[in-house]
Amino acid sequence: MPSVDVSLPKTPAGLPLTVEQFDRLSPNHQRLAQFLAENPSVVAFASASEIGRSVEMSTATVVRFAQALGYSGYPAFQEVVRAAYLRTLRPLESLENLSRSRRDIFEGQVHRDIDNLRRSLHTLMVDRSAIIDLARRIAASSGVVVAANGVDGAIALLLGHYLRLLGFRSLTELRGGGDLVEAIAPLGAGDCLIAIEFGQSEGGLAKTIAWAQSRGVFTAAITDSAYSATARAADAVFVQVTEGETAIRSFVAPLSMIQGLLGHLLQISSPEAQLRFKDALDELARSGR
16 A cells, blocks of 8 residues: 555645644545645546546445535535635646647647536526526526626627517626616516626625625526635536646536526526517518627
8 A cells, every 4th residue: 555644734725624624534534635635636537436446445435525524425526625726726727738748739629518518408407497497596586687797708798698588677787896786776576687607706796696696686606616716605606627638727517507597488488588589589680790
């Protein structure tokens, strides 16, 4: 068996382990914690069985380690580590690594997106009722605000655009701060706030969600981590995998989820609303937009 120092591991940013938690772990779990801390790139993508083989432990031991830290299992623990690890990469570091490996980046990204969609579909299949419930809440609301920051705004703009075409009073806000507060201020009980956020955040949207909830607004988060401040604050959370072959996130899975949400909305709309939506699409096609 390999000799591994079981002193307190070097914990890189994002390893979900406190000093107190480490002290309470068994010797085997402490050794595993040190391996994970020193090899975040491995645990970010390796399966529990692969990790077990690396440290000569059983898969069950790896799973129990994650559960000892309060996670439902290894996948939930891995999600946190992976998100933190990807944030530590230099913007082009992964691209440089791919160039040296002579991998086909385009083909690699296509396969990555297929995997992203498969994993995202699993989360939606587990709680399909949540997306149907969100569609019904939007349909019953008198106002919807879609909020996002940075490049995530591209997803927000698309969702807001089609909500308006479907006839809903929808506002897309990408500026944050006072502008976001002003956008949400008219909302009340029964209305909806949809926050879209991928990657690291400073918690601004989480604070806005809490304020909206105090006004009776239903809040939903579309995100890539169930453990972000935004996800923990929202009433409903839709986790979408956004991993890319490079440091650039892929929005394929979130876009697919939004297409499904819009499809549900169209299904439950009245025949008159469906006809107005068709007329709007026809007009857009005629205008070349």
